[in-house]
Amino acid sequence: MISLPHYLAIGAILFVLGLIGFLTRRNLIVMFLSAELMLQGVALNFVAFSRAHGNLHGQVFALFIIAVAACEAGIALAMFLMLYRKKRSLDISLWQALREPGLEETRDTVPLPVEPKEEPLPVLSVSGVEPARKERDYA
Amino acid sequence: MLDPHQILLAVPLLPVLGALLCALFGSVKQLKSWSHVPAVLCAALSCACAFGVVAQLQQSGLPATFPGGDSDRIVWFGMDYAKARLVVEFGLSADHLAGIMLIGVTFIGFWIVVFSIGYMKGSPGFARYFAVVSLFLASMNLLILADNMILMFAGWEGVGLCSYLLVGYWHHKHSAAAAARKAFLVTRLGDVGLILGILLLWFMTGREGFDYARMFSNVPALAENNPVLFPLSCLMIVLGAVGKSAQFPLYVWLPDAMEGPTPVSALIHAATMVTAGVYLLARCTPLMLVVPGVQLTVAIIGAFTALLAAFIALTQHDLKRVLAYSTVSQIGFMFLAVGCAGPALPKIAVVAAIFHLFTHAFFKAVLFLSSGSVMHAMHDVIDMREFSGLRKVLPVTHIAFLCGALALAGIPLFSGFWSKDMVLEAALEAGHSERFGTIYMILFGVALTTALMTAFYTFRAYFRTFWGPLRMPDGAHPHETWVMNLPLIVLAIGAIVVGIAVEPFNQLFSGFLSKAPFLAATPSPEHHLNWPLILGSSAVALIGVGIAYFMYVKQPASAAKAAAAAGSWYAFSLNKLYVDEIFKVLFVQPMNLLAGISSLVDAVVSDLTRLIASIPRAMAVTIKPIQNGLVQFYALAMVVGVTAFIGYLVLFAK
Numbered sequence: 001m002i003s004l005p006h007y008l009a010i011g012a013i014l015f016v017l018g019l020i021g022f023l024t025r026r027n028l029i030v031m032f033l034s035a036e037l038m039l040q041g042v043a044l045n046f047v048a049f050s051r052a053h054g055n056l057h058g059q060v061f062a063l064f065i066i067a068v069a070a071c072e073a074g075i076a077l078a079m080f081l082m083l084y085r086k087k088r089s090l091d092i093s094l095w096q097a098l099r100e101p102g103l104e105e106t107r108d109t110v111p112l113p114v115e116p117k118e119e120p121l122p123v124l125s126v127s128g129v130e131p132a133r134k135e136r137d138y139a
Numbered sequence: 140m141l142d143p144h145q146i147l148l149a150v151p152l153l154p155v156l157g158a159l160l161c162a163l164f165g166s167v168k169q170l171k172s173w174s175h176v177p178a179v180l181c182a183a184l185s186c187a188c189a190f191g192v193v194a195q196l197q198q199s200g201l202p203a204t205f206p207g208g209d210s211d212r213i214v215w216f217g218m219d220y221a222k223a224r225l226v227v228e229f230g231l232s233a234d235h236l237a238g239i240m241l242i243g244v245t246f247i248g249f250w251i252v253v254f255s256i257g258y259m260k261g262s263p264g265f266a267r268y269f270a271v272v273s274l275f276l277a278s279m280n281l282l283i284l285a286d287n288m289i290l291m292f293a294g295w296e297g298v299g300l301c302s303y304l305l306v307g308y309w310h311h312k313h314s315a316a317a318a319a320r321k322a323f324l325v326t327r328l329g330d331v332g333l334i335l336g337i338l339l340l341w342f343m344t345g346r347e348g349f350d351y352a353r354m355f356s357n358v359p360a361l362a363e364n365n366p367v368l369f370p371l372s373c374l375m376i377v378l379g380a381v382g383k384s385a386q387f388p389l390y391v392w393l394p395d396a397m398e399g400p401t402p403v404s405a406l407i408h409a410a411t412m413v414t415a416g417v418y419l420l421a422r423c424t425p426l427m428l429v430v431p432g433v434q435l436t437v438a439i440i441g442a443f444t445a446l447l448a449a450f451i452a453l454t455q456h457d458l459k460r461v462l463a464y465s466t467v468s469q470i471g472f473m474f475l476a477v478g479c480a481g482p483a484l485p486k487i488a489v490v491a492a493i494f495h496l497f498t499h500a501f502f503k504a505v506l507f508l509s510s511g512s513v514m515h516a517m518h519d520v521i522d523m524r525e526f527s528g529l530r531k532v533l534p535v536t537h538i539a540f541l542c543g544a545l546a547l548a549g550i551p552l553f554s555g556f557w558s559k560d561m562v563l564e565a566a567l568e569a570g571h572s573e574r575f576g577t578i579y580m581i582l583f584g585v586a587l588t589t590a591l592m593t594a595f596y597t598f599r600a601y602f603r604t605f606w607g608p609l610r611m612p613d614g615a616h617p618h619e620t621w622v623m624n625l626p627l628i629v630l631a632i633g634a635i636v637v638g639i640a641v642e643p644f645n646q647l648f649s650g651f652l653s654k655a656p657f658l659a660a661t662p663s664p665e666h667h668l669n670w671p672l673i674l675g676s677s678a679v680a681l682i683g684v685g686i687a688y689f690m691y692v693k694q695p696a697s698a699a700k701a702a703a704a705a706g707s708w709y710a711f712s713l714n715k716l717y718v719d720e721i722f723k724v725l726f727v728q729p730m731n732l733l734a735g736i737s738s739l740v741d742a743v744v745s746d747l748t749r750l751i752a753s754i755p756r757a758m759a760v761t762i763k764p765i766q767n768g769l770v771q772f773y774a775l776a777m778v779v780g781v782t783a784f785i786g787y788l789v790l791f792a793k
Contacts, residue, residue: 023775031771092770099768106767 007048014041028080028090032073039069143195144207147231149188150241151284154277157181158270165266174266175256178273182252185276186245193238200654202234204286215290225341230350232286235655239493239648240283240418243500247410248276250626254508255402257623258515268308268400275301279411283418287350288337291419295333295383298412299326305407306399318395325392329382333419336375339368340426355425355657362429373426373433376419377440384416386474387444390467391718397459401511404459409466409507410500417473417496421489424480425657434481435575438566441474442582442589447716449592453599454702454712458510458521461600462503465547468589469499472562475586479565482572482579485661490649491561494642498554502546502634508627509540513604516617523600528609532617537605539627544601546634548594549680551673554638559590560676561642564669590676594683602691643668 014037021034043062050058080090087094096105160177164170192203206213217226233241252272259268278297285291307319343365344354362369380386385393396408407413420427420437427434445468452464476492514521516533530537546555563586570580611617641648653659690698702709711717765776 019778023771023778026771095770096768100763100766103764103767106769 004048004052007051008045011041011044011048014038014044016041026092028083028092029077031092032076032080036069036073039065142207143192143203144205146188146191146195147203147233147284148205150185150192150233150245151231151277151280153181153185153188154178154273154275154280157185158273158277161266161270161273165270171266175252175259175269178269179249179252179256181273182245182249182276185280186249189238189241189245189280192233193242196233196235196238197651202232202237202656204233205231225349227289227349228287229290230286231281231284232350233284234657235652236418236421236493236657237283239497239652241280243497244276244279244283244411247500247504247630248272248279248406250629251402251406251410251504251508254405254511254623254626255400257620258402258511259400262400264308268305271301271304271308272403272406275305275407275412279415282415286352288340288354289349291422292334292337295379295415295419296330298407298415299323299330299383302326302396302407302412305403306396308399308403312398315398318392318398322392322396325389326382329379329389329416332375332377332382333379336372336379339372339375343368343372351422352656358425358429369426370430370433373423373430374436376423376426377433377437380416380419380437380474381440382416383419384413384470384474385467386416386440386471387447388718390444390448391722393467394460394463394715397457397463401459401507401514404463405504405507405511408463409503413466413470414473414496414500417470417477417492420474420477421493422657424477424485424489427477428481428485431481431574434478435578436478438475438478438569438579438582441471441476441478442566442585443471444468445471445475445589446585446592447471449589449596450712451715452596453592454709456523458513458523458600458604459507461596462506462510465593465597466503468593469495469503469547472559472586472589473499475582476562476565479569479579481569482574482576483565483568484664486649486653486658487561487568487664488565489658490652491558491565493652494648495558495562497648498546498558498634498638501630501637502543502553502555505539505627505630505634506543506547508623508630509536509543512536512539512619512623512627515623516615516619517612518614518616520612520615523603525612526610526615527603527607528605529611529617530605531609532611533605533619535619535624535627539631540601540605542631542634544597546638548597548684549590549676550594550684551677551680552639554634554636556677556680557638557643560669560673563587563590563676564672567669567672587676587679591679591683594680595687598684598687599691602687606692607695 018034018037018039018041021037022031025031025034043065046058046061046065048058050056050062083095084090093106093108099105157177157180160181161174164174164177195203213229215227215229218224219226252269255268255272259265262268275298278294278301280294282291282294282298285294303319303323306322307316309315310319340354341349343361382389393408393413397404399408427437448464448467448471452461452468455461455464473492473495476488476495478488479491480488510521512533513526513529513536516529516536517526520526542553546553549556549559563583566579566583566586570576570583572579653663690701714720765772
C-alpha cells in the first residue's frame with residue numbers, strides 16, 4: 001500500500017536532488033533543469049496532500065506550478081541564449097559583475113577537469129572502398 | 140494711429156522691442172553681425188517719438204499721459220487690507236521736466252548707440268551689448284515717464300540692472316566682474332533707502348492712488364501731521380539719489396564702473412543713469428521745499444562731493460578716471476543746485492540743476508566718446524603716461540574732445556559755462572537767505588573753488604593727451620571711422636551750442652521747464668544776467684586753463700615739481716584720499732571675517748555629519764566580502780537561511 005509518506009519521501013528526494021544540482025553544477029542549462037526538478041518535487045507534495053485531504057486545492061497549485069515552469073522555461077532559455085552569445089560559454093561563474101565594487105573576482109583554485117574529447121564518428125565512404133577514419137572537429 | 144497717448148507709450152516700449160529683436164538676432168547665426176540694426180532703429184524711433192511728445196507738450200501745455208482717460212486706468216498690482224490700501228497703477232505722464240529728460244536721454248542715447256557700432260565691432264557678445272543697451276534705454280524712459288514712485292522705482296532698478304550687466308560686459312576679466320558687483324552692491328544701499336522712503340510716503344499719503352499729482356497735492360498738511368516720518372522719508376529718498384548719482388559717501392562705485400565699454404560709460408555713467416538721482420530730487424521738489432534741513436543736507440553733500448571728486452581728479456593718470464571723477468564732481472554741482480531750491484527760488488535752483496544736467500549730458504558724452512575713440516586707437520590703453528600729442532593722428536577726436544573740455548571747464552560761451560553759472564547763481568542767491576545763509580555762502584565758495592579745479596584737471600587731461608610730442612604705445616593703430624566720428628561731431632556741436640542757444644539770452648529752457656506743474660505755482664524770478672558772477676567765473680575758468688597750459692605745455696617739467704612740492708597732498712589725491720582703503724577696513728574686512736567664521740561653522744557642521752556617516756560605513760567593511768556576485772553562493776546563503784529558520788520553527792518553537 002502506497003501511503004502519503006511515500007509520496008512525500010519521493011517529493012523530498014526530488015527537491016534535494018534539484019537543490020544539490022543547482023548548488024553544484026555550473027552549466028546554466030543544467031542549473032535550470034535542477035530548478036525544474038525542485039519544482040516538480042514541490043508539485044508532487046501538493047498532489048499527494050490533495051489526494052490525502054480528498055479535495056482539489058493542491059492539484060490546482062500543481063497546475064499553476066506547471067504553467068509557471070513553462071513560462072519560466074521560455075524566458076530562461078531565451079536569456080541563456082543571449083548570455084551565451086556574449087561570452088560563448090554557459091559557465092555561470094563568468095557572470096560576477098554585480099559584486100561589491102573593489103572586490104576581487106572569485107576564481108577557481110583547482111582547474112576544472114578537462115572533459116575527454118569524444119571520439120569522432122566514422123565517416124562512411126562511397127561503397128566498395130575501404131572505410132577510412134578521418135579527424136574532424138566537432139567543437 | 141498717431142494718438143498722442145500711444146506715442147508716449149511707444150517711447151519706452153520701442154527700446155524693449157529693440158532689446159528683444161537684438162536678442163533674437165544674436166541667437167541666429169546668419170543675423171549675428173546685424174544685431175545692432177534693431178537697437179539703432181528702435182533708438183531712433185524712440186527719439187522721434189520723444190520729440191513728438193515734447194512738441195505736443197509745447198503746443199498744448201498739458202502733460203501727455205498714458206492711458207488717456209481716467210476711465211481706462213491700468214492697475215499694475217494692488218493690495219487691500221483693513222488698514223492699508225496700496226494700488227499701483229501703470230501710468231505714464233510727460234510733463235515739462237520729463238520732456239527735457241526724455242530729449243536728453245533718447246537723443247544722446249541714439250548717437251551713443253551709433254558710436255557703439257564702430258566701437259564694439261568684432262567684440263564677442265555683440266548682440267548682448269546692444270540688447271542690454273536697448274533695455275537700458277527702455278528702463279531709463281520708464282524711470283522718467285512713470286507717474287508714480289513705484290513704477291519709477293521699477294525703472295530705477297531696471298537701469299541699475301543694465302548698468303551691472305554692462306559694467307561687467309567683459310566678465311571674464313576679474314576687475315570688470317568685481318567692478319560690476321561693486322556698482323550693484325553700493326547702489327543697492329541707496330536703493331534700500333529709496334524704497335523705504337517710498338513706502339513711508341505711501342504709509343502717509345497713498346490710501347487712494349499714489350501718483351505724483353495726488354501725493355504733492357497737500358504736502359504742507361502732510362508734513363505737519365507727520366513731524367518725524369515726513370523728514371525721514373525725504374532723507375531716505377535723498378539716500379537713494381545719493382547712491383544712484385554717486386555722491387559722497389556712496390560715490391566709490393562710479394570710477395570703478397569705467398571697466399565697462401566706453402560708450403557705456405558715456406551713456407550710463409555720465410549722461411543718463413547717474414543723473415537719475417538729480418531727476419528724482421527735482422521731481423520731489425514739492426516735498427523737499429517743506430524740509431529745509433534736508434535741502435541743506437543735499438546741498439552740503441553736493442558741494443562736498445564736487446570738491447572731493449575734483450581734488451581726486453587733479454592727479455589721476457587714467458583718462459577715463461579723470462572723466463569719471465569729473466562726472467561725480469559735476470553731479471555734485473547739480474545736487475548743490477537742487478539743494479538750494481528752498482532758500483533760492485525753485486524756479487532758479489531746480490532749473491539750474493536740470494539745465495546743468497542737460498548740458499552736462501552733452502559735453503560729458505562727447506568727452507567720454509572721444510576718450511573711447513582714443514582708447515580704440517591706442518589699442519585699449521588709456522593711461523595718459525603712455526601717449527601724448529595725438530592731435531595730429533586723431534584730428535576729429537581732438538576737436539570733439541576740445542569742445543567737450545571747453546564746455547566742462549566752463550569757458551565762456553560754451554554750454555557748460557552757462558549752466559555752471561546758473562548753479563553758482565542759485566548758490567549765491569541761497570547765500571542771501573536768512574536761515575542757513577552763511578552755510579550756503581560757504582558752499583558757493585566751495586563751488587567756485589571746484590570750478591577752478593575743474594578747469595585745471597580738464598585741460599590737464601586735454602594737454603597731456605593731445606599736445607606735446609607724438610607718443611603712442613606699442614600696437615596702436617590710430618584710425619577714425621565715420622560711424623564713430625559722426626556721433627562725435629553731432630554731440631560736440633551740442634556741447635557748443637546747447638547752452639547759448641536755449642538759455643542765457645532767450646530763457647527758452649527755463650521758460651519751458653517753469654511750466655512744469657510742480658514749478659508753475661512758485662513765484663517767478665526776474666531774469667537778468669549777473670555780470671559780476673559771469674565775469675568772475677569766466678576768470679576762474681580761464682585761470683584754471685592757464686595753469687594747466689603753463690604746467691603741461693609751456694614747461695612740462697614744472698608739473699613734476701609742483702607734485703613734489705605738494706608732497707602728501709599729491710599722494711592723497713593720487714590715492715583717491717584712501718577712501719577705498721577706508722571702506723575696505725570698515726566694511727569689506729569685517730564682512731570677510733564674518734564670512735570666514737561662517738565657513739568655519741559650516742565646516743564643523745558638515746564634518747560632524749560626515750563623521751557620523753562614517754560609522755555604518757566602517758561596520759559595513761566587515762560584511763562586504765559576502766556580496767561577491769556569484770549566483771550559487773547567494774542560493775546557498777538562501778538555503779542555509781531557510782534551513783536555519785525552519786529548523787528553529789521545528790525544533791524550538793512551540
